[in-house]
Amino acid sequence: MAIDLIAAPSNLGLRPPEPGSVPGTAKAPEALRESGLFGAFARLGARDAGTELAARYRAAVEPGATVRNETAIIDHSRRLTGRIDAAIGAGRTPFVIGGDCSIVLAPALALRRRGRFGLVYLDGHGDFRHPGNSDEVGALGGEALAAAVGLHAPAVSDLDGLRPLIQPRDAVQLGARDDEVDAIELAETLGAFLPTSAVRTDGIERTVERVRAVVAASDLDGYWIHLDVDALDPEYMPAVDSVDAGGLDPAELVALLQALAPDAIGADVAIFDPDLDPTGEYAESLTALLEAGFAELGTATVVSTRGQERHG
Structure with a gap:
């Protein structure tokens, strides 16, 4: 299956x-394009499937949200869902x-509409803050996994009335730091919680099996x-919004991705x-790492007779 970027x-x-500034992550796709990511994947047979722009960033929480x-995230998620669904429907792998x-809500919604899918949430943080365990909710990027498995406010976790988008037992949190604040809840709620220490104790092969x-x-x-x-240690990737020591090294991350990407429906x-x-x-x-880790993304999946993706 060919990749749609x-x-x-x-x-x-x-x-x-x-105060008075905005996060720079919206610039990431263009910066990675400039560094050669899109070209590298084009040489592997990928195609550029376009850009789904988001609305203007606003720091204040809107009344009632x-x-x-919140409104902009929901709108962006729905439009991005459409692009992901179109790629899958055309027999391609969305990347x-x-x-x-917060962009993870879009694939979660697209896949929930098609059936029951698992989620590998590879992140240096649990992203599991939600109204049931914190009085400090307000930034969905740090709450996205909780929303995807149905624990957040209905506006962001019950899209299309399909809550949960991912069944908690079908999700794995992989690569969080060992001092993750929500570690106990993650371990009790999800199918598996495998922080960095577990990856190193078990080794890559056993971690992938789990x-x-x-x-x-x-x-x-x-x-x-x-x-x-x-998920990378800041020694290797400090250009992130929340820098915490104790992460994976590039070789560990690439090995995990190379083992998991071929059977994935997308990433x-x-x-x-x-x-x-x-x-x-x-x-x-990062371009070199993503090319190495995701070069075989979706290559082991086939289209089922129901029009959904299944492992082959």
């Missing part, structure tokens, strides 16, 4: 980095280049990979911030 330049799910930019982590036991179960229609590049990448990469060196290193 979909740009999703959004910063709607993040807090302002400082739970998170900032969404974002953006902040992930696949959840997201590639026989009763699922496939799985999606969400990658927040802050997205988020949180790279070009404003924090003035020389472009991290865009270049």
